[in-house]
Amino acid sequence: MPYKTGGETHHGGVGNEKDLVALMNEQSELNINRHFQGETDGKPIWTHLGGTTQKADCDVVVGENRYPISIKNHEGSGTFDWINTSKLSEFNSELGQSVKASVDAFKTTNHGKEVTPALREEVATIFSNEFDRITSEQIKNLLSTLYVKYPGHVLINDCKNNRLVLYPKENNLSEFISYPDWEYYLKSTPRAKTSRMIFRRKDGVEVNTDLRLRMVLNNGVGALLGQSAKNKCSIPCLKIQQDRVDKLLVGLVNTTIDTVPARTNTSPMLLRSLTNHIETPGLDLLAEVASQMPAL
Numbered sequence: 001m002p003y004k005t006g007g008e009t010h011h012g013g014v015g016n017e018k019d020l021v022a023l024m025n026e027q028s029e030l031n032i033n034r035h036f037q038g039e040t041d042g043k044p045i046w047t048h049l050g051g052t053t054q055k056a057d058c059d060v061v062v063g064e065n066r067y068p069i070s071i072k073n074h075e076g077s078g079t080f081d082w083i084n085t086s087k088l089s090e091f092n093s094e095l096g097q098s099v100k101a102s103v104d105a106f107k108t109t110n111h112g113k114e115v116t117p118a119l120r121e122e123v124a125t126i127f128s129n130e131f132d133r134i135t136s137e138q139i140k141n142l143l144s145t146l147y148v149k150y151p152g153h154v155l156i157n158d159c160k161n162n163r164l165v166l167y168p169k170e171n172n173l174s175e176f177i178s179y180p181d182w183e184y185y186l187k188s189t190p191r192a193k194t195s196r197m198i199f200r201r202k203d204g205v206e207v208n209t210d211l212r213l214r215m216v217l218n219n220g221v222g223a224l225l226g227q228s229a230k231n232k233c234s235i236p237c238l239k240i241q242q243d244r245v246d247k248l249l250v251g252l253v254n255t256t257i258d259t260v261p262a263r264t265n266t267s268p269m270l271l272r273s274l275t276n277h278i279e280t281p282g283l284d285l286l287a288e289v290a291s292q293m294p295a296l
Contacts, residue, residue, distance in 0.1 A: 068151035076160035124193040127215040139184040147176035214239040
């Protein structure tokens with residue numbers, strides 16, 4: 001079975017979660033499989049998890065042990081989502097209630113109207129105003145809640161470099177939980193009303209977390225106002241996006257990596273192991289220090 005690994009779309013190859021699961025089940029000698037196998041004789045069994053309620057995209061079962069994993073695709077210059085949910089109240093009840101009330105009021109006033117640039121701008125302004133009311137504690141609570149709910153491992157399909165990078169969330173998602181005494185705040189850009197970059201600051205030092213908070217309507221303004229033949233409703237969704245993924249990859253610790261070379265028409269797919277473990281002693285030390293900081 002051919003697996004594309006050069007940054008192709010969701011429809012082909014490792015970019016597709018189901019294909020990635022099939023690949024891992026077929027190639028038991030991969031470093032990532034050996035990582036989960038440990039000292040046991042059991043073969044890792046990968047299973048794709050469907051549905052929007054899942055935080056994990058797949059499970060790895062070895063004997064009686066189960067490891068949920070979140071899969072992220074990185075195609076070179078884009079971002080990926082840590083979360084994309086319509087359940088705003090699950091992460092921030094005050095924000096969820098406020099956004100719902102504002103969008104419902106807009107829908108009541110404008111339902112049945114033709115969608116115009118002015119109406120789209122009005123929706124963007126609604127989301128922008130909600131961002132302006134979010135406090136530092138709300139941002140930190142949002143991030144820490146997401147951290148708790150997230151699977152224990154993340155697997156990045158690094159398409160540009162033809163490799164798979166597995167890492168534990170522990171000691172790696174520091175921006176989510178490791179700075180409780182810093183002030184978190186949102187910084188806007190002139191043309192991006194529906195998104196804000198998350199920054200933190202303390203003692204005159206300002207840091208870009210490379211996390212972006214975004215609010216959108218899942219099916220657009222047309223569906224909200226009853227002007228879409230395809231979709232009959234449209235609700236607010238909250239996204240947390242990871243910007244500068246290459247920087248994130250460089251800073252990871254305790255990684256397990258496999259290289260996936262491109263397949264040719266004349267030879268079967270072979271998977272080469274890059275390394276069983278990437279040694280990052282300096283970063284590991286920093287992670288150890290960070291892990292001893294008090295949690296939220």
